[in-house]
Amino acid sequence: MRPKFALSAAVAAVTAVTCATPALAGGHSVAREWNEQLLAAIRKDFARPTVHARNLFHISVAMWDAWAVYDTIADPFLIEERQTVKDVQAAREEAISFAAYRVLKFRFQNSPGAATSLPAFDAMMDSLGYDKNFTSTVGDSPAAVGNRCATAVLAFGAADNSNEANGFVNQFYAPVNEPLVPPLPGNPDITDPNRWQPLALDFFVDQSGNVIIGGFPEALSPEWGIVSPFGLEPEDLTIYHRDGFDYWVYYDPGDPPYHGTATEQEYKDGFVRVVEYSSKLDPASGQTIDIGPGARGNNTPGTNDGNGYDMNPVTGMPYTPNVVPEGDYFRVLAEFWADGPASETPPGHWFTIANYVSDHPLVVKQLNGQGPVLDDLEWDVKLYLTLGGTMHDVAIAAWGVKGWYDYIRPVSAIRFMADLGQSSDPMGPSYHPGGIPLVTDLVEVVTSATTAPGERHEHLAGEEGKIAIYAWKGPDFIGNPMFDTAGVDWILAENWWPYQRPSFVSPPFPGYVSGHSTYSRAAAEMMSRFTGSEFFPGGMGVFDAPQNEFLVFEEGPSVDIELQWAKYADAADECSLSRIYGGIHPPQDDIPGRLMGLEIGPNGWNHALTYFLGTAICPGDLNGDGMINGSDLATLLANWGGSLSIADLNGDGIVNGTDLAGLLAAWGNSCP
Numbered sequence: 001m002r003p004k005f006a007l008s009a010a011v012a013a014v015t016a017v018t019c020a021t022p023a024l025a026g027g028h029s030v031a032r033e034w035n036e037q038l039l040a041a042i043r044k045d046f047a048r049p050t051v052h053a054r055n056l057f058h059i060s061v062a063m064w065d066a067w068a069v070y071d072t073i074a075d076p077f078l079i080e081e082r083q084t085v086k087d088v089q090a091a092r093e094e095a096i097s098f099a100a101y102r103v104l105k106f107r108f109q110n111s112p113g114a115a116t117s118l119p120a121f122d123a124m125m126d127s128l129g130y131d132k133n134f135t136s137t138v139g140d141s142p143a144a145v146g147n148r149c150a151t152a153v154l155a156f157g158a159a160d161n162s163n164e165a166n167g168f169v170n171q172f173y174a175p176v177n178e179p180l181v182p183p184l185p186g187n188p189d190i191t192d193p194n195r196w197q198p199l200a201l202d203f204f205v206d207q208s209g210n211v212i213i214g215g216f217p218e219a220l221s222p223e224w225g226i227v228s229p230f231g232l233e234p235e236d237l238t239i240y241h242r243d244g245f246d247y248w249v250y251y252d253p254g255d256p257p258y259h260g261t262a263t264e265q266e267y268k269d270g271f272v273r274v275v276e277y278s279s280k281l282d283p284a285s286g287q288t289i290d291i292g293p294g295a296r297g298n299n300t301p302g303t304n305d306g307n308g309y310d311m312n313p314v315t316g317m318p319y320t321p322n323v324v325p326e327g328d329y330f331r332v333l334a335e336f337w338a339d340g341p342a343s344e345t346p347p348g349h350w351f352t353i354a355n356y357v358s359d360h361p362l363v364v365k366q367l368n369g370q371g372p373v374l375d376d377l378e379w380d381v382k383l384y385l386t387l388g389g390t391m392h393d394v395a396i397a398a399w400g401v402k403g404w405y406d407y408i409r410p411v412s413a414i415r416f417m418a419d420l421g422q423s424s425d426p427m428g429p430s431y432h433p434g435g436i437p438l439v440t441d442l443v444e445v446v447t448s449a450t451t452a453p454g455e456r457h458e459h460l461a462g463e464e465g466k467i468a469i470y471a472w473k474g475p476d477f478i479g480n481p482m483f484d485t486a487g488v489d490w491i492l493a494e495n496w497w498p499y500q501r502p503s504f505v506s507p508p509f510p511g512y513v514s515g516h517s518t519y520s521r522a523a524a525e526m527m528s529r530f531t532g533s534e535f536f537p538g539g540m541g542v543f544d545a546p547q548n549e550f551l552v553f554e555e556g557p558s559v560d561i562e563l564q565w566a567k568y569a570d571a572a573d574e575c576s577l578s579r580i581y582g583g584i585h586p587p588q589d590d591i592p593g594r595l596m597g598l599e600i601g602p603n604g605w606n607h608a609l610t611y612f613l614g615t616a617i618c619p620g621d622l623n624g625d626g627m628i629n630g631s632d633l634a635t636l637l638a639n640w641g642g643s644l645s646i647a648d649l650n651g652d653g654i655v656n657g658t659d660l661a662g663l664l665a666a667w668g669n670s671c672p
Helices: 030-043 049-068 088-107 114-128 142-158 264-278 326-336 345-359 376-405 410-420 515-531 568-581 587-612 630-638 657-665
Strands: 202-205 211-215 237-242 245-250 288-290 323-325 443-445 467-472 488-492 541-545 561-565
Touching: 030 049, 030 088, 030 114, 030 345, 030 376, 049 088, 049 142, 049 345, 049 376, 049 515, 088 114, 088 142, 088 376, 245 376, 264 410, 264 467, 264 568, 264 587, 288 326, 323 326, 326 541, 326 561, 326 568, 345 376, 345 515, 345 541, 345 568, 376 515, 376 587, 410 467, 515 568, 515 587, 561 568, 568 587, 630 657
Parallel strands: none
Antiparallel strands: 202 211, 237 245, 288 323, 443 467, 467 488, 541 561
16 A cells, blocks of 8 residues: 655645647647547547546646656556656657657557547648657667556556456356346346346347347446556455455445345435436426525535525626526436547546546646646646546455445336336225335326326327326437437336437446435546646636537437536536436435545545655655655655645645654655
8 A cells, every 4th residue: 555645735745847848839748649549549449447547647648757767756557667868848748758658559549430430540740740660669769768657557457456357257157137128118127126127129020029139238337346556445345255366345334225135225225316307307497496506516515505606706797697497407408428439538528527627827837826837738647547546446445345246227216116017005096015106296106097188198098007297208319319309208118218319228237326425526536636726727617508409319408508617526426316316226326426426536546646746655754865864854844733734644634643644654764
């Protein structure tokens, strides 16, 4: 285990050691240009958030190491060398380019988008004036250094337990439930309503009415908890065993609520909440909502109790109300944060947000808001290492939880409960104690009275005894998503569909905990620390969703919508809620994921700092002279009683006797 650190003003000066240089032709650093190449390639690949969190981290490591070998203080992550050159900036740009290029070419060689992505990588090298055919790792040229950095990353990846050599396939995990066929009614084949159920979209019905499954994707990365992390610590690990495999679970949140147990009511209520949120996806409802930071956000961590902010702390003025149709906002929210097919996936989404922040004219590129202003290249490589490492750790932690708890998704649970009946009225029709709870105007039993002419279930005549829900009507009501809107109405619960593409429905892996919630809260915590402020530059981040141009699942929004967030945490909480509106997660998946992110984000930041400050390889060598001796003791004593200091060796936020004990235990050691 390596100790955790935080930054102090006293040591901030060591984090900026290069001079600003002219930007590239695109106006960005070379690291940013390669990051954009990576994000573009991810959008053309399969939607694999774990795999791409790993790609984002590993390519960030390659670029960081290519930068750090030319530094006298910073520790590289993998490569063990130092280089001295006259033109440090030029050497770094070349080494970074070769390192990123080699890893990208290897990682995306078998991608479905390879025909586009690989030539784009080549064109990038050509535009930079580098010889992409130079593959040697011998010598001290920046190209050779970059190739060595790439080689180290690829070797690290080959041995990180991800099973990359076999295409990341599962070696032990198998689903316990037969697949659900979403286009067909109900959920007749589920055997365990607490465990994940695959979805089969490829099927046909034979002449005898038998459903023949054509195939379905295996669960993504349920064994990912064993992958080598960035900064996850052994003391946060619990190991469980099932079916011949040890499931590694970091930040174990404990059991979700289960059907058929003492927590069954929480199980039921959570999935009914998904139905409730689905009922709000109608732009014609006439309901409006203020989505500005003056009305939304500012939640207590792990809750949705916030009512916004009195004023923008940057401008000193109140936030302007942002009143929009409720149904438009919730649909935009669901699609903006969906991060499914053709997206950069959730970890990549936060890279786009980080790049947005970096480009903001009001951002000041000081690490943790302290010390000198960093040039664009140093800012970017440090940002990418920190964010990439944090997102990679989230993937390991969240998917470790997913693999072990193997929890059901809403489309399976809602249909399962509705098939049983209603559980609220023992004397009423269609009663079953395990059924779905009744909620007036939301979940009801279809009866002869409710299907009478002019009544709310008239169009469901012939389905008496079944469960009806007031929800988004689903893809069957969208002929052309460029022009059609499904809207909300009473439908049979057995036909309920998440607000997603008909070719996607739900992600192909267990639900608990929400990856979006964990990624987003961890990223928000990390960004707050990296930038030195919880708030977006200028006190507000924005995203525009143009009228009738933004939505993909159906037409809309009916008006221009601007998403607005005061803090990074507000964006993260909105992302978490979006998965309930999208029908992907119930609340019981969301909040534990947010709480995990609250731990992983700061840990990722603290761990990255050890590399920036040069104490990752040799903790306790506070002045970087290669020895732990009296000079380090002097540094520690100078910071005694302070907080957020390089001398805070155990990461508890205060420099005191425990840090002194750690330093004395290593006294007299030399660094490797």
